[in-house]
Amino acid sequence: MSETPAAIEARGLTKVFAGPAGETVTAVAGLDVSVPLNRTVGLLGGNGAGKTTTISMIVGLLLPSDGSLRVLGRDMRHERHLALARMNFSSPYVDLPHRLTVRENLVVYAHLYGVRDVRGRIRTVAEDLQLTGLLNRPAGKLSAGQKTRVALAKAMLNDPVLLLLDEPTASLDPDTGDWVRGYLDRWRRRVGATMFLASHNMAEVERLCDEVLIMKAGRIHDQGPPADLIARYGRRTLEEVFLDIARRPDEAAPA
Numbered sequence: 001m002s003e004t005p006a007a008i009e010a011r012g013l014t015k016v017f018a019g020p021a022g023e024t025v026t027a028v029a030g031l032d033v034s035v036p037l038n039r040t041v042g043l044l045g046g047n048g049a050g051k052t053t054t055i056s057m058i059v060g061l062l063l064p065s066d067g068s069l070r071v072l073g074r075d076m077r078h079e080r081h082l083a084l085a086r087m088n089f090s091s092p093y094v095d096l097p098h099r100l101t102v103r104e105n106l107v108v109y110a111h112l113y114g115v116r117d118v119r120g121r122i123r124t125v126a127e128d129l130q131l132t133g134l135l136n137r138p139a140g141k142l143s144a145g146q147k148t149r150v151a152l153a154k155a156m157l158n159d160p161v162l163l164l165l166d167e168p169t170a171s172l173d174p175d176t177g178d179w180v181r182g183y184l185d186r187w188r189r190r191v192g193a194t195m196f197l198a199s200h201n202m203a204e205v206e207r208l209c210d211e212v213l214i215m216k217a218g219r220i221h222d223q224g225p226p227a228d229l230i231a232r233y234g235r236r237t238l239e240e241v242f243l244d245i246a247r248r249p250d251e252a253a254p255a
């Protein structure tokens with residue numbers, strides 16, 4: 001084992017939900033995942049594969065039913081607060097309070113995160129994410145692209161070394177999506193952070209990720225750098241690899 005802890009280390013990570021008719025739904029089934037520091041790792045999988053449940057456990061929103069989970073070297077059962085202080089999460093599916101302005105939202109989160117220089121930090125993240133002109137607008141009156149940038153600004157407030165993203169560019173037009181991807185890539189390289197992102201956008205994953213984990217029915221079906229996966233499956237793009245896996249469900253991954 002290396003001396004430096006991984007950013008995320010999951011062993012046998014499992015989440016079982018109670019279904020609507022009292023049945024059990026195993027959303028995540030014994031996941032073993034290791035995400036090294038200073039890398040971008042993508043989580044792919046069809047609808048219902050278990051991506052959001054996995055990310056929710058890593059960010060401490062859901063308690064695992066079984067298995068162990070260490071984030072930034074901290075055991076998430078006992079030292080969750082120490083890991084959470086150094087990480088953050090952004091998703092277009094998590095709405096900010098609509099009637100508060102962008103600035104008010106960021107002030108609330110900055111206090112929650114214990115940011116020391118709240119005004120200075122908000123000024124910096126607003127400049128980085130081109131939000132300065134929107135700070136006094138109610139969050140509920142923003143476009144999808146503007147909301148995505150505000151959600152990212154919220155996630156940057158505590159200077160995270162680990163950023164988790166659920167569909168970072170969902171519902172954005174190609175130009176705005178491209179800007180967000182460029183921003184994330186530049187930010188990660190500048191500060192040497194780790195990103196872990198779930199996405200349905202294969203071009204995004206190919207562009208951003210050093211390593212890809214492909215989930216199917218709560219398990220890791222295959223993994224590797226995008227170029228290696230493409231070569232191993234004899235395909236031209238990650239999208240073709242994804243379709244290959246999705247359409248031939250019972251076949252094992254090629255060696």
Ligand SMILES: Nc1ncnc2c1ncn2[C@@H]1O[C@H](COP(=O)(O)OP(=O)(O)OP(=O)(O)O)[C@@H](O)[C@H]1O
Binds near residue numbers: 018047048054
């Ligand atoms: N709170 C819950 N209660 C019961 N079942 C749930 C709950 N949350 C998720 N599930 C089930 O767990 C499985 C995995 O869901 P999850 O949202 O993690 O998948 P996903 O890969 O993120 O899918 P998508 O790409 O559609 O967002 C699905 O079968 C889903 O119905």
